[in-house]
Structure formats: structure tokens, C-alpha cells
Amino acid sequence: MGERQSDVLGHAEHARLVLTLLERRAITGSSLEAVDNWLTLVSAAADTDDRGIQWKKNVFSPVEVFADVVARRRIHTATVRAEQERNKSVAALVWPHDLPDDVSVAADFAGLTGLARIAVPAGAPVVSDALTVARLLRWLVVVWTETEDVKGRRSYVRAEHGPAEPLPPTWLTAVRTAAGGGLAS
Numbered sequence: 001m002g003e004r005q006s007d008v009l010g011h012a013e014h015a016r017l018v019l020t021l022l023e024r025r026a027i028t029g030s031s032l033e034a035v036d037n038w039l040t041l042v043s044a045a046a047d048t049d050d051r052g053i054q055w056k057k058n059v060f061s062p063v064e065v066f067a068d069v070v071a072r073r074r075i076h077t078a079t080v081r082a083e084q085e086r087n088k089s090v091a092a093l094v095w096p097h098d099l100p101d102d103v104s105v106a107a108d109f110a111g112l113t114g115l116a117r118i119a120v121p122a123g124a125p126v127v128s129d130a131l132t133v134a135r136l137l138r139w140l141v142v143v144w145t146e147t148e149d150v151k152g153r154r155s156y157v158r159a160e161h162g163p164a165e166p167l168p169p170t171w172l173t174a175v176r177t178a179a180g181g182g183l184a185s
Helices: 004-008 011-020 032-045 062-086 109-115 124-154 155-161 169-179
Strands: none
Touching: 004 011, 004 032, 011 032, 032 062, 062 109, 062 124, 062 155, 109 124, 124 155
16 A cells, blocks of 8 residues: 555545455554554544444454463463373473463563564664564464464363364454454354
8 A cells, every 4th residue: 555644644535445454354563552543543534433443343462362372371281280180191281482471571562572582673663563563473373373282282182172273362352353343253
């Protein structure tokens, strides 16, 4: 599209095009406050009645997604420990990416990018921010996949918690809400 923010906010038809591009999409960023403010501004520029409200239910936080990953790892670890009590030959879980059990280490976007060891690329701030968010989302998918892969390797974990899920609950809810036009599945 190549539109600058001033062009989008200064022309209703450009703002409506941006909102059309966001339709049925989950939305995130490094700052949910900035995402919220931007959606409000673009909705106002597009002269919509909702002032960004319809889009806000499609927003998710990478920090909350990380908390989902940590919580799921706790659950899987507890299930494996319970199985170890019944069967001494069961090996403990070993994660390719070791994550802290305390999510406060990554209580904000900067903490999470530091934990994930994602360097902020040089360049224009908007480009740098977009690349950082994309890299962090990729990392979150990797650690989530590692977490859910346990269900494929250990039938008792799958029996207890169901089949592997494609995305962490917070992110998956945003995707389903967006895809369903506002209805979470």
C-alpha cells in the first residue's frame, strides 16, 4: 500500500482501505495502547460509527501469549510428573527453549524481546517495530509448537489435555474472533 500515516488519517477513503485490509485479521503490536489509539484514529478518519471498537476485539498481546505458553508448559510438566509417580521409567520433560516459570521476567514487550533474544533492527522506527513484532511472533510460535509437540510424543499428555493446538489460547481467540466476524469459537 505504501501510504504514510498522514495520508491515511487525512483521507477517509484511504482510512477505509486500511480498515478493509484489517478485516478478519488478528491484530497485535509492541504496544497495545498504541494499537488501540491507531485503530481509533483510523476509524475516525474513515468516518465509521464504531471509532475502532469493532477492531479491538481482534487485538492480542504477545506478552499474554507468552503467559499462555508458560502456563501450558506448567500443565504438561505437572502431567508428566504425575505419570512419573505411576511409572518410574517416564523421563522428565526437556524443552529445546528453556523458559522461566515466572512470567514477570517478560511483563512487557521489551522484557519479552530480551528474553527471546531478539535484537531490535536499525532503521525507521515503524519498520524496526514491525520487524521486531514479526520476529517475536515467530519465536512465540516456535516455543508454543515445542510445548504442544509433547502431546504427539506422550499419549498420556494428549489423553489428559487433548490434541495439539495450533496457537496459544489468547492468540487463537483473536484469530477466531476476527475470522468469525466477531464470534469467538
